[in-house]
Amino acid sequence: MSKFKIEPAQRITRLPPYLFGRLNALKLEKRQAGADIIDLGMGNPSDSAPQIVIDKLCEAAADPRNHRYSASKGIKGLRKEMAKKYARLWNIELNPETELLACIGSKEGFSHLCLAMLGPGDTAIVPDPAFPIHNYAVALAGANVISVPLGTDQKFTDNIAMVCENLYPKPKLLILNYPHNPTAMTVDEGFFEPVVRLAKKFGIAVIHDFAYGETCFDGYKAPSFLSVKGAKDVGVEFTTLSKPYNMAGFRIGFAAGNKDMLDHLATIKGYYDYGIFQAIQIAGIIAMRHCNDDIIEQNTKYQLRRDVVCDGLTRIGWQVEKPRASMFVWARVPDEHLKGKGTIDYAMDLMEFAEVAIAPGRAFGEHGEGYVRIALVENEQRLRQAVRNISRFIQEKPVRKKAPAKKR
Secondary structure, eight states: OOOOOOOOOHHHHTSOOOTHHHHHHHHHHHHHTTOOOEEOSSOOOOSOOOHHHHHHHHHHHTOGGGGSOOOTTOOHHHHHHHHHHHHHHHOOOOOTTTSEEEESSHHHHHHHHHHHHOOTTOEEEEEESOOHHHHHHHHHTTOEEEEEEOOSSHHHHHHHHHHHHHOSSOOSEEEEESSOTTTOOOOOTTTHHHHHHHHHHHTOEEEEEOTTTTOBOTTOOOOOGGGSTTHHHHEEEEEESTTTTTOGGGOOEEEEEOHHHHHHHHHHHHHHOOOSOHHHHHHHHHHHHHOHHHHHHHHHHHHHHHHHHHHHHHHTTOEEOOOSBSSEEEEEOOHHHHTTOOHHHHHHHIIIIIOEEOEEGGGGOGGGTTEEEEEOOSOHHHHHHHHHHHHHHHHHOOOOOOOOOOOO
């Protein structure tokens, strides 16, 4: 019987190596061997969704009327509730019929919008470091990524303008993300005004990933891209119920803003899915309508966890600033701790010897090297233990053995 290799589509071969693969494999191996890995690698909320949301989900799931296919763009009541939320939090008026669309999580919506707007020969500008899907979705659409160093100042927008002025054909998309994942970088009111002017000048569309827009601390309030006059003329913003309401597994998010871009996304989604399970959409309505206090309570938890991690890492000599938002700490690892290693290998060492899983900065782009991302998804006691484990690892300086070479 002859053997042959089944090749994937070219879009698969265009994807960069999945750098988390090695870490996930080691984590599984260690856990199977009985190790108690403190997993701070993924921004996967470990706290429960509000009880009122769970109760409504169970009630709605038992109703046979919700067992049928739903609307791909989301039921009207859900979109209306999100429009009310935008008006309440950011003083933004949205038409729920034409300027809002529900997604199966913001990651799905973002990916399909890239597929709807990009193709071979097109280019998207993506700041570096970046949440991986911001690059991967562009690659899967067959387009190219132009990286610019992440920032929040005039130099950052000047770099974007320089790319737009000198690249031919001109870029089609600019992808932004504040509060930022992985760095937790934030912006203040006024940041998006020159972005909108730049987008109009060069005819480039904007996608703003606003997944952590409600996960804020110390009185900080993250501004919405859509709050700028003219923003809806040039772009859309993605939000999610995953982080503020601990509904990550429910898979429900939103795209809001430019009607044409939402029409393109709706067209793609019409071919790919029949919408979110209606019981989940009903539960989402309840979350947005009744669970504002739960967001405040959850943010208080994240802020306390942030302080535990930042204070602990500072004591052992790491360079870290307390973020104003997101559920991550972005920490600079001292060169003497890295000892010439990259952050991928350093993360492997931490899992091997400290039994702590973190995300290496290099996995988010070239400018992430030297940093690690720590997710605030464990309780304070476990986070203190994680810092102690890292401190012990630094003091003991163990060396991980290389895997033996395979025989040819």
